[in-house]
Each structure stands twice: as C-alpha cells, then as structure tokens.
Amino acid sequence: MTNLIYADIAELGSKLRNNELSAVDLAQAYFQRIEELNPQNPVFISQCKEQALHEAEYTQLTHPLSGIPFSCKDLYQTKGLKTTGGSRVMEDHVSEEDAYTVQLLKQQGAILQGKNNLHEFAYGATGVNAHFGTVTNPYNSSRLAGGSSSGSAAAVALGMSAFALGTDTGGSVRAPAALCGVVGLKPTLGRISLRGVVPYCWTLDHVGTFTRNVKDAALLMDVLGVYDAQDSSCVNTSPSSCQATLTDDIRGKKIGIPSNFFFDHCDPEILAATHQAIGFLEQQGAEIIPVEMPSMEHTRTVSLTVQLPEALSYHSDFLAEKRELYSDEFRSGFAAGQFILAEHYVRAKRLIEGYRQQLQAVFNEVDVLITPGCPTIAPPVDTTLVETAGKTEPAGNAITRYTSFFNMTGNPAITLPTGLHSSGLPMSVQLVANLFDEATLLNLAYQLEGRFGTCQPPA
C-alpha cells in the first residue's frame, strides 16, 4: 500500500475504474496511515472515518475524483463535523452545511476524511499551534511544516490524503507546500468561492489546493473554479479548462524574472535550483525577460494593516465572550488591530490598488513571473528568528517573503518542488500568472515539473 498512498489522483482513479482497487480499500489505506502517524504528528484535528467508509462503499465512479479521499484545513465548514479554526474558541462548533468547495468535491464523489491542523485561525505562517499541537515537517520532525495550512500540506506529503484544501492569505498554501515538497496552488482572488470558509482577512483570503503534482492541481482547478452567485467576492468569468492546455507547447511564452527583491537574501541552493528552472524554460523555447517589480519596501506593513483590523472585526463577537481562549499571539494581534486608524486601513487598500496597477503593467509584457517559492528551507521548530543569506527576520516573515505580495494583487500563483536541498529538505519555485490565467500558469508549471519531477516521498 506504500506506493498507493503516494499515487496521484489519475492513477488512483484508473485503479478504481479498472476494479484493481476498491474505494473502501483506498480509504482504509489512508486512514491506516493517519492512525500510524497522527499520534506523533498532529496533522488531523478530526476525522470522519465511519462516514467516509460508508460513502466509499456506495460511491459511483462517474468522475476522476469519485472515490478519492481528501482532507481540508479546519477553517472549512463541514456538515456534522467540527470546524474549530484550530482554536479553543470554536472547539465545539459544528456547521449545518459544507463549504461550497467541499460541496463541489463531494458532488463529484470525492470522500472527505477529516480536518487538518493549522496556525490558529490562519494567523501566522509557522503552523505553531499550542492547543492542537504543531505539525512538523514530513522530511524532518525537528523542522516546521510551515503554515498556516500546515496540516493540509503535511497530509499530502505524508500520504495521509490524496489531496487537501487550504487557504492562502499571505502564502499559507504556497509556503507550506514549498516546505513540505508538494504542489500548492493559489488561484486568482475571487476565482474560487470562499463561502463556508472561516475568514481571516476578506481582502486577502484565497482558497487553495495541495496536490502531489500539477496535473492534479489542474483537475481540482477545473472542478472548483465555478462561479458562486452566493459569494459576493466570487468573480463571474468564463475560464478556460486548465486540464485541456496543460501539455501545450510553451515556445514563445514570456517569462519575467524580477530584477529586484525576489532573488535577494535567498538560500544559495534554492536560488541555484530556481536558475535551473529558468534555464530549462528557456531551453523549451520560452523567452526570458528581466522585469522591474513594484517597490516592496512597505508591502508587509500594508498587508498587515489590512489583516489586523479585518481579523479583529470578524472575531469581535467571539472576543466579547471567549477572549481568554485565544492564544497570546493572536490576542496581541487583536490589540495592535485596535490601534490602527481608519485612515491607515483605507490608505493600505489604496496602496494595494497601486500594487495591482503596477503589476498589471508588468503582465502587459510577460505571461508568467518566476521566483523561488520560499527563500529558506523549513526552519527549526521553536525558532523565532531566521537568518537567510544575510537577512534576519521573524520565521513567519521569512517563510512568506516571496508569496504575500501576490495575495494583495490577487494574481494566481503556484509553488512546486525543485528537488531536495543538501539538508534533505524540499526546495521549490514559484510561478505567478496574469489575473484569471490559471491555464497558462499550470501549463508552465507542468512543463517545469517535467524537468524536476515530483518530490520523492519522505522516509
């Protein structure tokens, strides 16, 4: 069964449809893996094994996702199963219906296994969680998995789920995917419905996916990228199929290489792998174009200035009654949020509009940008500060240094593995495309995956 739990969705689906494997046996294999690993590494907060096995027994194999087990970050509302947000504050909360994205997956026959651990309410990028335990890196248990979608990334990397859903507000899908050696996709802002997902910051929150490879990411994109009229943040477009163009020729595609910020203070091995990726794309006929990105001097502050008041506003009701149940870390964030002035908040949103306009000018010249996924390999657990190539910064800032800007601009972005670092930890590259052009993003990512392959499973 070892190979089975690391198979991609296409292979699993093929085995199911050819009767080489039953959906019940497949679900059992993943649950056995959870049983083995979860006591040491708290990847799952809750499971719905009985219901999942029941659904597997009666599943009709009508879609590539039929009979495929998945998990989701514990911010997704799920009918009849607790949604805790990774916090004591919502520890007993049970929703009456599934998040829209979970509904879409279930409609195609995918089988929900349970809910993944996270940084409390997505407030942080390390995945540290004092209440439910901190998910450690699948490749080295003394290292962080990254966050905030720590459990979702680890679930896929460790063969506990075939795929998983996360959320990405500053890199919370792409960064843990990068640190755990899986593929993390953040589609365009508004492309996938957020209905039924506990918010952290409405302006920056995105649904995202964790998969074993780019092909699976394209499949999920096509299933989840459905307009939801009941989510006012969802944009009604007519997107092209991501699967249909996955293998398209990339000759003539224009690849932008940022000349500022995105290659600074980066681990040398990660940097070298990124340059290999650029060289490969050029060999395949893509045109490499240096581009000047907007100034990144204030971007973290701008992002934080939007995050803190929005998080405070959402949690206002809970704060009145359950303030003591939040972590010290989150309470401090709320405190800071109270002293940010309304003009600061509006100004930050105006600056975000400025970033969007400046980046759009870049995308008038190129099809895709390429950067390293994270500047660092997974930091040690209990690390506060990280030093990378001459820059010392808080661990969460380091992990999301190259990802958070694209939450403000809303562009689709993906991180995918570029092999293992000499430390044995995964490295990654990030691709970013024009708004709503997930098809080009995944096409380039698929070609790049052909060069580097998927990450070898952890020992």
Next chain:
Amino acid sequence: MHLIQKETLSRVLQELSCHPCGDAELEELVAPQMGIISGFQDLLTELEQLRVLQLGELPPAGQVQPSKKPEE
C-alpha cells in the same frame, strides 16, 4: 512622532469604545517578544511614512477583474 507608551495605549482603551486588552498584550505592543508584530512602534512609524505618500486619485482596491493586454 513620540514613542508609544503602554500608558497611552491603556488610556485610549479606557476612553474609547474598544475591546479590553490585558497588560501582557499591551506589553507585547511596546516590547514585542513573539515575532508576528515585529514592533508596534515600527509599524506606527512606517504607517506614518505611508500616510504622507501622495496617492492622488488612487481608489481603494476592490474586486479584481480579468485584464486585457494592450494589443488585445
């Protein structure tokens, strides 16, 4: 700008309608230990730099929309 004082923050909370904050939370703002808010004072200083930027007619960011390249 003067350096922010814990007493100032405490008085703001007392005199305006706010959620209550514990002593430890205010302490974290003036002497940070946890890393996420890497210095509330630094944040305020940077916000002041942003406040004086000339932004002209730039509106706040709203919903993103599909874009067209100039030649399309």
